[in-house]
Amino acid sequence: MSHQKSEEVSKTSRRDGHTSDDRESAATSGLSLVPISLPLEPVFSRRRMLNVAGALANSLVVFYATNKLFGRHQKLVQALESSFFVRTARELFERLIARAPKRLDTFDCALLSLAALILCRRLFRLYTYLTGPKLADRFMGSAVKFLSRFVPAVRKEVEKKNREAVADMEKSLVQPTEQSFVELPPQGMKSEEVMRLIDSRTAGETAWKGGKVSGAVYHCEESLMKVAADVNAKYLLSNPLHPDLFPSLRQMEAEVVAMVVSLFNGDSDCCGSVTSGGTESILLAMKSYREWGRVVKGIEKPEVIASVCVHAAFDKAADYFGMKLIKVAIDPVTSEIDLKQVRAALSCNTVALVGSCPHFPHGTIDPIEELAEIARRHQLGLHVDACLGSFLVSTMDAAGFPLPPFDFRVPGVTSISCDPHKYGFAPKGTSVLMFRDAGLRTFQFFTCPEWTGGIYASPTIAGSRPGALVASTWAVMLSMGYKGYVNSCKTIVACARRIAERISAGDVPGIRLVGRPDVSVVAFTSDALPIYAISEAMSKKFHWHLNSLQSPNAVHLCVTLAVAQKSEMAFIENLRESVALVAANPREWVTGGAAIYGMAQGVPQELVSDLIGQYFTVLYTPFVAGEKEKEGAEALEGRAREAK
Ligand SMILES: Cc1ncc(COP(=O)(O)O)c(C=O)c1O
DSSP: OHHHHHHHHHHHHHTSSOOHHHHHHHHTTTSOSSOOSSOOOOTTOHHHHHHHHHHHHHHHHHHHHHHHHHTOOHHHHHHHHTSHHHHHHHHHHHHHHHHSOTTOOHHHHHHHHHHHHHHHHHHHHHHHHHHSSOHHHHHHHHHHHHHHHHOHHHHHHHHHHHHHHHHHHHHHHOOOOSSOOSSOOSSOOOHHHHHHHHHHHHTTOOGGGTTOBSSSSOOOOHHHHHHHHHHHHHTTTOOTTOTTTOHHHHHHHHHHHHHHHHHTTOOTTOEEEEESSHHHHHHHHHHHHHHHIIIIIOOSSOEEEEETTSOTHHHHHHHHHTOEEEEEOBOTTTOOBOHHHHHHHOOTTEEEEEEESSOTTTOOOOOHHHHHHHHHHTTOEEEEEETTTHHHHTTTTTTTOOOOOOSTTSTTOOEEEEOTTTTTOOOSSOEEEEESSHHHHGGGOEEETTOTTSOEEESSSOSSOOHHHHHHHHHHHHHHHHHHHHHHHHHHHHHHHHHHHHHHTTSSTTEEEESOOOSSEEEEEESSSOHHHHHHHHHHHHOOBOEEETTTTEEEEEOOHHHHHHTHHHHHHHHHHHHHHHHHOGGGGOSHHHHHHHHHHHSOHHHHHHHHHHHHHHHTSOOOOOHHHHHHHHHHHHHHHHHO
């Protein structure tokens, strides 16, 4: 199969629209030693023309001013003086001067000009602030913060709300333990003791195995877990940073990339690397486009265009790498990115477009072929985020759920991210970032040839990396095989489609679908009842862990193998009962997550950010066992000794 595929693929690559001349010109441009599929900018692009015009105007001003000052090139200076621009500028200036009070001398005039420039800059900043996103929200946030500083009553109220939120978080996140460690134990503990602690700490931690969790844990197959654990143990101390010490690991990593590239129909030019997760793949893809834009197009303020449903990892990348992420609207019915808005958002600073395959909130696949067409026409990168779709989207055709092309078969797709740690069923901590060619991938690497510790280079964000994850991912992929993934895709996608069909057929009165569930995510909301309260009822009463979405308020179920195998039948029944419970008494269910989301919607974003800060404080604060817990631990130990 793979041979057949690679033949098809090589045909595809010849159809990819980038001529070998493009590649050669890039290769010989001195930018990189390897060919690059993203073409170089045409000589007469709009951006270049604007740049040239700007530079010409600047030079003319300098030429005119200096020659006028030193009395050189009189003829040219006279010609410039009689030109429309200089005449108008002179007229304006003279009018201003004529009005200026007579006591102003030349120095004052220069000073005034400088002040005018500074004022213009300030005004421009004010304009961008006023026309920026969510002005009212930012204003309210700053106002509440300001008031809480100086008005004791407001401060008290904000503090009270914060305390309540923190208490809520502690209640749901911090689990008491019989023994806690905030310092090293004075003596090393025996491994049996350590294991006993682990057993006691994980005794009640079984929710993730029950098949009622949306995403997060993508399978619960004992045999796969065993393979991963065995291989993990063998490579526990390995580190891909030292390929000379672990040559077998180097081969495995290269094979993981090659296998994923082949799933996404890449040809022999396509390449990639293993990263720690979807977020790191996205960060590196964005960094690569930033560098490519800077080196090849001379863009200093790079912009990326994506839909409002794109994963937050792109916001993170924009934040980390000083890029601008322009988010455009989605179609209100299908949730696909709005192509008209993409075209309208293009600018001379755009370096890349992003298409999700599918996106996290509503599970809809963006129109990748159309995005690729725009990217090609404007010579931009196109990143396809298949982190979530991963091994599902790449096997859906074979599983009987055909999709329009979304991968390297589409000319114009220049990079793809895919997470084996999601539907590839690998242990957490692996993603693959692929590029159409090695030339683009070079922009992802970091090198520091002059470091006193030796020539340093690392392909991804981390330095040392867990080789055990690469090896166990490789082992899981071999254990599953192509057929294994096709079968799991059949089970998962069929389950998601059945659930979506029942909701759209009105099987759960009051609930309607949000977006188009293309793969495994089914998003829904209610027009009559608070959807977060319904989600809370699903959690408290039926132990479902669903994801809360916003703008619009909704909830989704990301179907995993465990959900499909264990809980599909229960889902619709539980949802129907939850709707009835909330309809009977909506207030009863506005607690926990529903309360936090409800509150977050009512307060400005800035205050929500403060709350999130508190959330992290709760996460990093260990529970300290008190006397009660210690007594319990001692009693347990005593019983264990007696049993021995
Ligand atoms: C579409 C999409 N992209 C990226 C990510 C980020 O992946 P990770 O959590 O592995 O960093 C996710 C995670 O759910 C996702 O759904």
